[in-house]
Amino acid sequence: MDKGAQLDTLWESHNFYLKQIDTLEGEFSFLSERAKLFFYQPLIEAMRQMKSDVHFKESLPPDVVADVESVIEDYNEEVPVEKQTLLSQIKNTSKDLEALYRKHLHTLRDIKAFYKNYPYNIPPQHELSSTSLLDNINDSTKELLKVHCKVARTLYKQVKNY
């Protein structure tokens, strides 16, 4: 493998990790929605019981009745959330996402080293518009990792203590 192909492979790894990160971020976002549903579940259940009461419509103002019916309808399609399943999903997805961010940072380190060690082996398609570009990607990934760790821990604790 020549140096140009070596750099191709490094950028391919970089892009591969970005795609994987994007997929897992989507998954984590879905789990955050499931957590929201988990927090609302008792309230929705209480609303369902209210609705089953024969005097439901007479005892409440019409706008409240409409709101309750609308919320129940919105959540009718949702699969109920089981606490332990959700906790383990948050834990596993978060762990995988953290690992991907770290692997991405490791690949960036190799890419930076390549540009530093082989400045005359850079094919035109891999020339950088700015020397600080790699540092900026590195800093952004680091920041994303930091924020993700914080959010994931908070979400896990909130679900666990609910």
Place this chain on the structure above:
Amino acid sequence: MLGNIKLEAIEDLKMTRAETKAQAPHPPLEVREHQLHLVADPLRMKIIAEAVGKYMDEHSFEDTTLSDFRYNMEASYQSFYSLDQDDWDFVPEHKEQVHGAF
């Protein structure tokens, strides 16, 4: 006066503790990737990771298993010393030992 002597003694004690910690044998780290398996102290593990990285770079050698194994070794070292997520360097005490070999 007495206060100064006490402070110096505390500083000495702190230094001795730090030196002892740095010199103490570290528990081995263990990494796996497919059939590859390594148990080593942090410094040796990091040296092996650097050597593999250098070999792959100099020979433009591409092998996913070896790359992942190298990453696992580096990540294990980084985690053991609680280094920053983008700090893949040797810790200062090890830098002195490897004398800039990498």
